[in-house]
Amino acid sequence: MRLFLLPISTRRSLIYCEKIHDKAPKDRSIIDKVTIKANETWAAWEKDQKAIWDWKKKVTFYGNHALKRIPYEEWGLKTLPSLTAQRRQAIIDGKEKYEVMFPGRYLKEDKLPGILEKLAKERQLMHRSKLMWSVIIMPFTAPFMLIPVIPNLPFFYVLYRAYSHWTALRGSKFLEFLLKHNLPKPTSSLALDEAYTAGLMYPTRQLSRAAPKPTEEQADEVARVVAQQTNNDTEDVMVLQRWNGKLIAEQFHLPDMEVEIERAVEQVEKSIKSKEELMEEKLELEKATGTAGERAQDLLPDHITEKIHEEAEHVAEEAKKQAEQGVKEAKVDAAEKKQGN
Structure with missing residues (x-):
């Protein structure tokens, strides 16, 4: 099973677990079936134009905004599987192999254990507490059932948050168990290095996709500029672009990864620096592999541009x-x- 540790900035990383193949309908648990049904209903509401006062589209619009505010760390932990008795024994017996892929030029391997341990343990108490409070609050949403036409939205929101905290807590315990057994195996990925470098060299997804793959010298130079911008690790610097999530997801054939990266980048961007500072840093990185102040995109052949x-x-x-x-x-x-x- 592949895990990905993706640095969003020089201090914050997203963990993402490759999805296990979908189970056959007959093998799905009740929770799996309810989750699939809820996702299908939500998607249908987003397109529904016949509801009175367009309430379904309004609910999904504001609901999606609320979902964006859920911390990306929680979303990342939710991608990890549950620690079932069967999986626990397989890990102990060494029957299951796990690796964590990361861009070696933008995340040093010796930092991986500390980052993974922090992701596994730091939020457990919070998720456990909020899960408990969500369950306590549920009965108090019962009066909203009396509202005609519209379903009990407060109840379903609290139910969803309880489920979200439960799955994140479950994922953190799985990761903690892996670390106790000296898993997963760190694997520096050249493909991730190239994707990160291209994302920092060029200003758009289209240019990054069409341009030749960055050379090792270019990757080293961009990584050097990133390290320089941190001012001896005293400042947090973005290393991943929002639009680059699609390219990384395509590289590893993991379409669900795209939205996780975009959400994480958006949250980290808002929290660390102003838009102007981010643009200045990005421009400096685009010039890192150019000459005489030119940007990488200025050196591309005319037929590409x-x-x-x-x-x-x-x-x-x-x-x-x-x-x-x-x-x-x-x-x-x-x-x-x-x-x-």
Whole structure:
């Protein structure tokens, strides 16, 4: 099983566990079935345009904003599996292999044990306490059942938070058990080094995707500039871009990883520095592998940059068409509702 330790900044990292293959419907637990059903319902609500006062779309809109505020550390721990008796014995017997992949140029291997132990133990007490309080609060949400049409949203929110704290606590205990048995095995990933370096060298996903892979010399230079920006480890510096999450997820064929990275980057960016400071640091990194003040993107061949511009124009045109179609559909719906009244 592969775990990923992804530095978001020079001081904060996201843990992500590769998902175990989905179970067959007959082998799913009640919790698995309820979770799948809840996800399907939420996705359907996001698209529903027929509910009275559009309450379903409003609930999902504000609900998604609330979910973004859940700490990325909690989301990361939730990706870890539960420590079942069978898995516990397999770990003790050495029958299951675990490795933790990380970008070696941007996260030193000797720091891994401390980071993993902190992720495993630091939040256990908090998740246990909040799980208990969520369960205590649930009965007090019962009066909201009397509201017609709309379901008992406070109850389902508290239920979800209880489930979220439980899965995060479960994941932290799994990670703690792995560390007690000297697992997982650290594996420095060249692919992650390249993805991080490209993300710091170029300003957009399109340029990063189209450009040649960074050389080892370029990766070393960018990593050196990052270390320099920390001012002898006294400052926290971003090393991962939000848009780069998609490229890393594609690299390892893990689509669910994208949203986890984007959420973590957004939260860390907001907490450490102003937008202006982040832009200044990013520009310095883009110039790290250039010459005479040029950025890495300025050194790309013309055919690559022309291709990027063509793709950007195509995307903009498609977005414009979709927006126009959405306006037309909205007008038709409004007319139909007016006729119905």
